[in-house]
Structures are given as structure tokens and as C-alpha cells.
Amino acid sequence: MAKRPKKSEFGRFNASLERFAVLRSRAFAFFLDWAAWGYISYAVMYFLNQYWYTWYVDWYGTLVLPAWGWPIVVLATLELAILMHAFGHGIGMSLFGTKLVTTDADYPTRKQRWRRFLWMHASLVMLPLTLLRTGQDGALLHDRRSETRMRAWKDVKDVLPARKPRAWIRTQSGIMTLVLIGVTFWLGWEITEIDLGMLFSRAGMSARIWKDLVNPDFVHFFQPDPMLEQSIVQGLIESIFIALLATLMGGIIAFPLSFLGARNIMGFSPLGWFVYAIMRAFFNIFRSIESILWAVIFAVWVGFGPFAGVLALTLHTFAALGKLFSEQVEGIDPGPLEAIASTGGRRVDVVLFGVIPQIVPSYLAFSLYRWDINIRMATVIALVGGGGIGRVLFYYKNQVGFLSNAWNQVGAVVVAIVAVIWLLDYISGRVREKII
């Protein structure tokens, strides 16, 4: 295919957009490196707080920076970022795919890197002016002064002379990645208050509970507990039906709406795009709110009990399946749709004869999978008033101290839950195998 013969006005506009895109990815790469140093300095502050708080302490005993401390941190991290940007290949450059080369497509010399490092200060000090005076090839002040250019890696990788690459672990981005992973792990360890010693020092206390748990007491397995007015089996049946109804209702609502959330069905008109965006946002928002939170809301709305649980799980199932379903619709083979359109079929015919036969098996498989999840969820939403087997579980857990065999009964409930989930998992797994 031929390129468009003459470059239009639009083409020139595009070219300037392209230059802007290169500048933008350079800026992102730089800010990413800067942000990495910001993160490291935050971690350093945190560690100082943890281990060495004798220096500058406020009323609450927390180490704080004095007012003049923040500008110093900002400038010091900026300086570090500039230094590393001029003298190596940082994380930002790796992620955004840029590479520093000389104007004659070679690796920069040490002298050029120093010039670049020094002129970058000038560039940053008068940043707006620097950007205004961007050269035709996207070169900034420090690029011109050091005769180096930041280029897209894919453009220069075939031009640069071959050179044995350094081992990843010895490059700047490799070292920085390892440092960031290490810092994150250490910081997380402190923030989540991990204390492995506790596992052993308190082992004796939990040993008693473990002993009771592994000796389950099935006294109320069939026989309803007079206080709870429910037996374990009744609770299980309730949970299974909560999950079943939530899956059915959620799936049935999600089925038609998933087409509205599929780009290949909706992306033909501005209105379609609008509906698509709304549907996707809707799915994502409702999916990201956990069903246990929905259960809190519905337990207040319609009262404690299985109905609140069904509503909560239905809403979450609908959103989760809606998203999965729409992605299935987007992943279908477009060929048959083309064929049905070419016979003179309507858009409806394309969906009925081209789309639906392709997606039904995966819809069923996803719904079964969701049923698995819903049964597991149905056991915990009782915690906030959702009804089902979870209610029985937490009832006995709260009887610890009042009933001598409370932990044994909890053990019985846990055994029952595990058995049912294992069984249903197995069945739905077998059915899924058959469908796909």
C-alpha cells in the first residue's frame, strides 16, 4: 500500500504531535526516576522513625522534617535523578523505551555525559523557555549543548554499533529495581507489623483451640440449635441457595448488558461509545466494591438475613460477570459477523447468529466459576448480617466462654463448609470441562 502522496496540513499537525509525544515520554521517564528517589527518601524517613528517633522529635514522639527539610529532600532527589539520567539507563528509560545517543548515532562519551548533566540544571531552571525553544528534532537545550539526543529505543537499536550488553543486574535500572523491591519489602514488613516471634510465643494459647477444632461436635448437625433456631445443614442449604440465586440473577442481568459493554458491538457511533464507557465504568465501580460491603448496606436496607446476602452477592456477581462477559464478546472471531452482515442480516441477526453461539459456552463456564466464588462468599457475608452457614459459624464463635464445647461446634461447621465447597468445586469443575 502506498503512503498518502503529499503531506497535508493535518500531516504537519501530526508531526508536531509526534514530537510532543516523544517529549512527553522523556518527561515521564524522568519523573519516574525522580519519583523512585522520592519513594526511597520516604522509606528512609520511615526507618529513621522506627529505629533512630532521638534526633528531631515532635509532641507525639514522631520524627518530622524541619520546614527547611522538604526543599532539601526535593532538590536532593532531583539532583540524584539528573545525575543518574545523564550517566546511565534508568528505570524510566527502560519502561518508556528511550535511549541516550549522540547526534552521530553512537554511545555518548563521558565528557558528553558531564556536559549533559551540567546543562540539564540550566534547562530545568528555565523550564518553560527550554520547552518553547525545542529544536526541530525535539532537542532541548542540554541535548544541543552536549550533542546527544534522547531517542526511542526502537528507532536507534539498529543504528547503534553493536556492543556486548552489560548484565542486567549491573545496569542502573537493574540496581534500582532491586533496591526498590528491597525497600518495598522492608517498608511493608514495618508497616504491616510483621512479628514472626509471636507465632511461637503464643503457640500454647492456640493449641487448646486447635485441639477443640479438630474434635468437631456434630450435635447440631441435623438438630436445630434452640437458641439459633437453625441446624448446620439448614445453614448450609441457605448458603447454597443464596449463592445459586445470586449467580442466576446476576448472570441473567449481566447477559444482555454485557453486549452494551463490548467495544466491537458498540464502537460504531458516538452514542455507542458513550453507552460502552458508561457500562464499563458501572461494571468496574460495582465490582471494585466488595460484596461484604454491599451486604452491610443491604442488611441495613432490608434487614438482617439471607435476602440481604442474596442482594449483595447478586450486585457483585452482576458487575463481575458483566465485565468478564463483555471481554468475551470483545474476544470473539469477527469473521462470522462479517459473513452474516454480508448476507443482508440486520445488526440483531449478527448478534443472534454470529455472537451468541460463540459466547454461550464461556458464559456458562464463567457463571459456574462465579457460583464457586459465591458459595465461598456466602459463608463470610453472614459476618455483617447476610444469613446462611456463616451465621451459624459466628454464633458458635461468639459463644466461646459461654458454651464449653463452642470451639468443637465451630469445628463441626468448618468441616461441613469445607466438605460442601470441595464437593461443589469438584462438580462445577467437571461440568466446566464438559462445556468448553
Place this chain on the structure above:
Amino acid sequence: MDHLLTVENLTKVYARGEVLALNDMSFSVEKGEFLVLIGLSGSGKSTLLRCVNRLIEPTAGTVTFDGVDVTRASPSELRRVRRRMAMIFQHFNLVKRSTVLTNVLSGKLGYMSPWSSAAHKFSRSDINKAMANLERVGIPEQAYKRADELSGGQQQRVGIARALMQAPDLLMADEPVSALDPATSHSVMQHLEVMNQEDGVTVMTSLHFLGLARRYGTRILALKDGQIVYGGLPSDIDEVRFREIYGEEAEEVGVR
């Protein structure tokens, strides 16, 4: 002879990358012709075929089919035009999980009311016709199998049966045999030839192999960079013309 299809100044620019797929192309197709489009991959053959029935919206130009301006047709006019021009595809484009019979019957969708198509209710005469068409392409015993259980050649024959259901005036085929082996290729091409000679269906097909084009075509259009570089009899394509169409280093491979 009268024109069945007239293409005037047809242009297609793909917005992304500003690629000119069809460059101001004009030609016409006579009734009863077996027109073969040849050219390198990316020369615009598929785009041209899809612009004719507007599976791809052309950027400029007009397509006139039997007096109807396709490029300016309303959605319902477009449906009426589309059901008179059937299409078969390189990768068959069957609904793999549906039965062969359902795939063939979907050729009738253009004629059906929205209610009967929504209810998947095909009339008895349509089903009989579908079985007859399967018989005609030689695979009546496969009618109730799932389409993806069939071999490539059989799947393309299902595609032909689906096209036959439309009782078309024009049959467009986009590389109908390039996914098939040589022997199967000929049997599929012979079905097209029979449609052309016995039913009087005008055929417009793109083909990769010049050998097939010479054997079946009554006229050849050669495309290069979205333009027609040659139009004429298959027998007139000699070594020089061949190099013009396919480039200097090209060498002919044949399918016998």
C-alpha cells in the same frame, strides 16, 4: 452487454497511518463474467471486495449495483443489495459452534422478518432449500454436524452453500482457496465455475495463484498499490506483465 456492477473513483484511506488502500479505482463488471482480481498481498483486493458491499465504508467514490447506488444506500436498501451479492471468505467465516445446517440457513437472514429470525424460525421450504444446496456441494450427510468438525474444504463448501441460499446475482470471493490444498482448491473453484456457467451468477474473486486465475477467469484485473495496473484476458499475461504486477524479483508458482 450491460453492467452489473460499476465502480467509479473508489478510494479508501485507512485513517490510522494514513494508508491509501484503494486509489481512485474505476472499473465495471458485466453480467455473467468470471472476474479474477490478482495482486500482491496488501494491494487492496480484500478492501475492494469489502467496499463493494460496504463491509468496509469507502472514503470516496461510488459503487453502483444493478442501478442502485450502494455507497449512498440507506440501511434497508443496503440489506436488499447485500442479499443479492453473496460473499465467501478466505477463512470461511462460519459460526463454528453452530451446525452446518444453521450456517447454511443464515444465508436466508436477509430475506427474513426480524421476528422469525429472532425466533430462529426458518420456513420448511428454506430448510429444504438448504438441504438441496448442501447436496449440490456434495456434503448432505454433514448437515447436523458442528461446523468446526468439518475439514477446510468442506467448510468452504458450506460457505458456498450459504451463498447459494441467497440466490445471488453476484458472488464475491475473497481468496476462497488460499487456505486449502491444491486438490481441494480445484473442487471449490469448480463449484464457483458451475454457479457461474449454469446459474448465470457473476463471479468476482481474488486469487493468489495465477494458474488458477488463468484456468477459471474470463477476465483479470491486476491490482498494485490500490490501483488497477492491468485489465484484460488471462491469456495476455506474459512474463513482462507478470513482473509489472508482482515486482521484479517475482517468479511464478503454479497450482495444477
